[in-house]
Amino acid sequence: MRAQEVLAALKEALGDGFRDGEIRTRTVGVKSPQTIEEVWGRIDRGVLLPAVRALKDLGPLHISIISGADVGEEIELLYHFAVGFGTEGGEVMVTLKLTIPKSDPVVPSLCEVLPGAETTEREKIEFLGVRFEGIPDSRHLFLPEDMEVHPWRKDEPELAGLVKRKVKWEERDG
Amino acid sequence: MGELAKAFEIPIGPVHPALKEPIRFTFRVEGERIVGVDIKPGFAHRGIEFMGLHRNLVQVLYLAERICGICSISHPVALVQAVENAAGIEVPPRAQYIRVIVAELERIHSHLLWAGVAAHELGFDTLLHLTWKVRERVLDILEELTGNRVNYAIPIYGGVRRDITPEQYPRVQEMIRYYRGLFEELCDRFLNDASVEARTRDVGVLEPDEAEALCAVGPTARASGLRKDVRQDWPYLVYGDLGIKAITPEDYGTEPRGDVYDRIVVRLLEVAQSIDIIERCLEEMPEGEITFIPKIPALLAQLKKAEGEGIGRHEAPRGEVIHYVRLEAGKEEPVVWKVKAPTYSNLMSWYPMFEDQEIADIPIVAASIDPCMCCMDRVHLVRGGREELVWKEELLKLSREKTRKMALGNG
Amino acid sequence: MKLSSFKRALWVFHVASGSCNGCDIEIVAALTPRYDVERFGIRLVGTPRHADVLLVTGPVTRPMAERLRRVYEQTPDPKAVVVVGGCGSTSGVFYESYNVVGPVDEIIPVDVYVPGCPPRPEAIIDGVVKAVAKLEKLEAGETV
Amino acid sequence: MSVLNALWQAILVLFGGTFLALVYKGIDRKLAAQMQGRIGPPIRQPFLDVGKLLVKETVVPRTAVRWAFNLMPFLALIAAGTVLLYLPIGPFRPVLSGYGDVIVVLYLLAVPAVAMALGGFASGSPFGVVGAQRELVMLMSYEFPLAVVVVALAWRVAGLGVGPAFSLATLAANPLWAQVGPLGVLGLVLLFLVLLVVTPAELSKIPFDIPEAETEIAGGLMVEYSGVNLALFYLADALKTVAMAALVVALFIPYGIAAPLGISGVGGQILDLAFFLVKVFCVMFAAVTTVRVAFARLKVDQIARGFWIPLTAVAAAGLLLLVLDKAVVG
Structure with missing residues (x-):
């Protein structure tokens, strides 16, 4: 499978919902260099599930991880998929970017299409305060259940209180 | 005993080493049979990504390690690739080969470590000792090279x-x-032993469709018959040149049962x-x-000065590692850094796997997922209802007094 | 009562309080044929109730702090605590995080520090032996 | 035999037995380590371990049933010690030979296991309770084939009419190998093998160490025990190992070497005693040390199934052969 096909499939399935679609290429290898293509694009949360279904139609779909960042008034989520994972030389990395406002941090959950996404979605709940609609289990995964602070948010005043700046011996030396 | 047994919840954990995978399992058991499991990781969560966002990239490398x-x-290899992709840095060919050699040495050490630990989990300590004795050899080479x-x-x-x-080549070749x-003997010891087979055949089965739906990676997925291997599917470094093929039990001549x-x-x-x-890399390395x-x-x-974003992936001994990094010009630290360790994917x-298995x-x-010695020495009890906290000073005082008292023979 | 038998019959319990696993595998390596601590009578046990020495690895994470305290309480006296690795001794590279409350000596009293990232198995064995020496000094009535 | 005399002998056997048990345990650990490619602890290691445990604090968890928790280690040790008193030690008759028989020994051998199980229940820890359940399942699994072996031997000895059949002294004094025909020898071999398989199970050693499986239930039964209580269980375990090995020797290889060599008197007795110790060691080495080095731990259902059906069948076959042999030989 080529990146072109993936890009075309996404464009066909999502129409205007898919923006800034591009293919980034690199060359790897020394003796017999190969070109690696990655698909990057931006979508709205409304078309997330159709996008994932479109990717799944292309072959075995694997979600590597959802990355996330606090970008001021919004939260940016990056869904890293491997389309065709497990097909030799036929795998394409697809990254879909998605921004949601902090005032309404809700995105549909992928679990119904891709049950394996649960771990990474639960992680985003606790670290970024994102809500996933339809996730089977929304408890905290890595942080204690009673920890209300979302460590990756930049607008968390209480976080500073939890961060330990120095250890004792440093104070002593100082 | 039935009524009594029904009420049981067995907590096991909480430490399971890897990035974020120190884990507490809470099993609901009826007699010896597991009827439910709840998994709670996070006990060794150190907030590495958070720390990384406040340090310069070289410091981040040490954290990743x-x-x-x-x-x-595995983590540094994925991280440096992500940063190199983001910043557009070219890596000299020889360096790519050296990365592959060390990564494969690590795979040998990690798999042997896992095999020994697995033997220990089965109560087969002899095999643990013999495997780890063999493993010391690759550690010697790693120490020699690094x-x-x-x-x-x-x-x-x-x-x-x-x-x-050049002086190190013959030592690696000797290894x-x-x-x-x-190798033959190692396979024989593990695969032809009746008691090992009795304890591992048809235990913890993961069907191929489950493995695919739950996004399993690494040997966990490959044992279920899925030929997933980042080295094969998404070539990086010089793995594309080496023509790596993912390994499943079919290569051993058996039908994969997962x-x-x-x-x-x-x-x-x-x-x-x-x-x-490793042998090929040594030969081909320019x-x-x-x-x-x-x-x-x-x-x-x-x-x-660099600006951009990039992904770095690596097939660690346990499966896919992926790092995502975003750099901004004028900032020493990464703006976004996301790490995924293999067990993260295999958690689900x-x-x-645990469904309808036994406590044993x-x-x-x-x-079987994660070659760490989680349960081996860190299974301890969660005692409900004993939440009282003893503060450190008091604890220190009490324990010193007591130790002294006992030491002096008055205890 | 004498502590002299401690010298050659130490039972060790290993607690990982958020370590990266590097120290932990070196502790196991110390058990296996090349290092074989059993020849010194040192044994790894499965429960703190049986332990004489606690080997603690890793910077202490928030959820592990209370647990570590509890394991310390459960260990019968006399006991010694050995911290294995740089991050347990000083927090190491894991500073300025919301989830790290260590180093270990801020949580429980520590007798011996074994630095290194990770320390070699020989160093770990040496640390355990030093812990015993410390117990013996206590026996002799010296202040440590 | 006067009461005082018996008392002296009992004390001698108990202390000697304990000493020996710890020495054997040390040798066992050393040999196991050597087989695993290690150097292993010094042979006196068990003495050091016990000595250290006696110095340690003895903690009783708050959730435990205190009296039962503290009583069980004593019970286990006393039962294991008492078994020794019923066993013929080399050339000497059992100290308590007049006061019971082989059925009592069977019961006493089960007592430490039951005591450990009760101690596990009393500790109030989930691991302890799982361990205790496993111990009881094990007990039910291995007692039956064991009983078949002993009953078969006693029945055959009764047929000889040489004394009280269920007395161990009689069994030891009249080795059956020479008394039966070829069929009977085959039957005895089967019974001997069954007993050798039961031995590590009776002693909860790998592959049958499931009640205390360290990686599964963190020491299981023993998880809450510490200090003196743990030392007592440690001693009980060591004593039971020797007692079980001595039982195997008494039932199947009670021969001395002094008489064939023509040495009599005190020298002969010493020689026979030494030979007895060697035999006990050989049984222990074969049934405990090598087995625990060479196998992985089995699961409780695998053991229960294996013991109830195939092993009991083998024992029954041995019994049947003895019966047939009796019919042939008369």
């Missing part, structure tokens, strides 16, 4: 920090011969595969530079 002491090259037995500090942005010198000679036994098969075969890779920018201050200055696979299977099933 300490995500996991067993995959201590200067440390664990945490090698080999990759740096744009290259590697140490070259392999290759040593493992080749032992049980613990198959995971042993896959890992042992991968040891042999890694030996072949002479030349090993870094893009040797001086670290110059490197940092260059990285500070535990649910179907817990350690081996848990260990």
Whole structure:
């Protein structure tokens, strides 16, 4: 499978919902260099599930991880998929970017299409305060259940209180 | 006993080493049979990504190395690739080969470690001791090449920090011969032992469709018959040149059943595969530079100017590692850094594996995903209702008094 | 009562309080044929109730702090605590995080520090032996 | 035999037995380590371990049933010690030979296991309780084939009419190997093998160490025990190992070497005693040390199934052969 096909499939399935679609290429290898293509694009949360279904139609779909960042008034989520994972030389990395406002941090959950996404979605709940609609289990995964602070948010005043700046011996030396 | 047994919840954990995978299992058991499991990781969560966002990239590299002491090259390899992709840095060919060699040495050490631990989980300590005795050899070579037995500090942005010198070649080749000679015996000990087979066949089964739906990676997925291997599917470094093929139990001549036994098969075969890779790399490795920018201050200055985002992936011994990094010009630290360790993906696979197993299977099933010695020495009890806290000063005072008293014979 | 038998019959319990696993595998390596601590009578046990020495690895994470305290309480006296690795001794690279409350000596009293990232198995064995020496000094009535 | 005399002998056997048990345990650990490619602890290691445990604090968890928790280690040790008193030690008759028989020994051998199980229940820890359940399942699994072996031997000895059949002294004094025909020898071999398989199970050693499986339930039964209580269980375990090995010797290889060599008197007795100790060691080495080095731990259902059906069948076959042999030989 080529990146072109993936890009075309996404464009066909999502129409205007898919923006800034591009293919980034690199060359790897020394003796017999190969070109690696990655698909990057931006979508709205409304078309997330159709996008994932479109990717799944292309072959075995694997979600590597959802990355996330606090970008001021919004939260940016990056869904890293491997389309065709497990097909030799036929795998394409697809990254879909998605921004949601902090005032309404809700995105549909992928679990119904891709049950394996649960771990990474639960992680985003606790670290970024994102809500996933339809996730089977929304408890905290890595942080204690009673920890209300979302460590990756930049607008968390209480976080500073939890961060330990120095250890004792440093104070002593100082 | 039925009523009594029904009420049981057995907590096991909480520490399961890897990035974020120190884990507490809470099993609901009826007699010896598991009827439910709840998994709570997070006990060794150190907030590495958070720390990384406040440090310069070279410091981040040290942090990445300490995500996991067993995959201590996998995370740096993925991170440096992500940063190199983001900043557009070219890596000299020789450095790429050296990264592959060290990564494969790590795979050998990690798989042998896992095999020994698995034997221990089965109560077969003899096999643990013999496997770890054999494993010391690869640690010697790692120490020889990198200067440390664990945490090698080999990759740096744009290259590697140490070259392999001509005198070291024969020692590595000698190690290759040593493992080749032992491989048959190793397979025989694990795969033809009746008691090992009795404890691992059809235990902790993960069906291929479950493995695919739950996004399992690494040997866990391959044991279920899925040919998933980042080295094969998404070539990076020089893996594309080496023509790597993912290994499943079919290569051993058996139909994949996705049980613990198959995971042993896959890992042992991968040891042999890694030996072949190392041998080929030694032969094919070109002479030349090993870094893009040797001086670290110059490197940092260059990285500070860089702007962009990139993904780095690596097939760690346990499966896919992926790092995502975003750099902004004028900032020393990454703006976004996301790490995914293999067990993170395999976490969900535990649910179907534990279904309807027995208490006796817990350690081996848990260990079958992640080659860590989680349960071996860290199973301890969660005592409900004893939440009283003793503060440190008081504790210190009491314990010193008591120790002294006992030591002086008045206790 | 004498502590002299401690010298050659130490039972060790290993607690990982958020370590990266590097130290942990070196502790196991110390058990296996090349290092074989059993020849010194040192044994790894499965429960703190049986332990004489606690080997603690890793910077202490928030959820592990209370647990570590509890394991310390459960260990019968006399006991010694050995911290294995740089991050348990000083927090190491894991500073300025919301989830790290260590180093270990801020949580429980520590007798011996074994630095290194990770320390070699020989160093770990040496640390355990030093812990015993400390117990013996206590026996002799010296202040440590 | 006067009461005082018996008392002296009992004390001698108990102390000697304990000493020996710890020495054997040390040798066992050393040999196991050697087989695993290690150097292993010094042979006096068990003495050091016990000595250290006696110095340690003895903690009783708050959730435990205190009296039962503290009583069980004593019970286990006393039962294991008492078994020794019923066993013929080399050339000497059992100290308590007049006061019971082989059925009592069977019961006493089960007592430490039951005591450990009760101690596990009393500790109030989930691991302890799982361990205790496993111990009881094990007990039910291995007692039956064991009983078949002993009953078969006693029945055959009764047929000889040489004394009280269920007395161990009689069994030891009249080795059956020479008394039966070829069929009977085959039957005895089967019974001997069954007993050798039961031995590690009776002693909860790998592959049958499931009640205390360290990686599964963190020491199981023993998880809450510490200090003196743990030392007592440690001693009980060591004593039981020797007692079980001595039982195997008494039932199947009670031969001395002094008489064939023509040495009599005190010298002969010493020689026979030494030979007895060697035999006990050989049984222990074969049934405990090598087995625990060479196998992985089995699961409780695998053991229960294996013991109830195939092993009991083998024992029954041995019994049947003895019966047939009796019919043939008369």
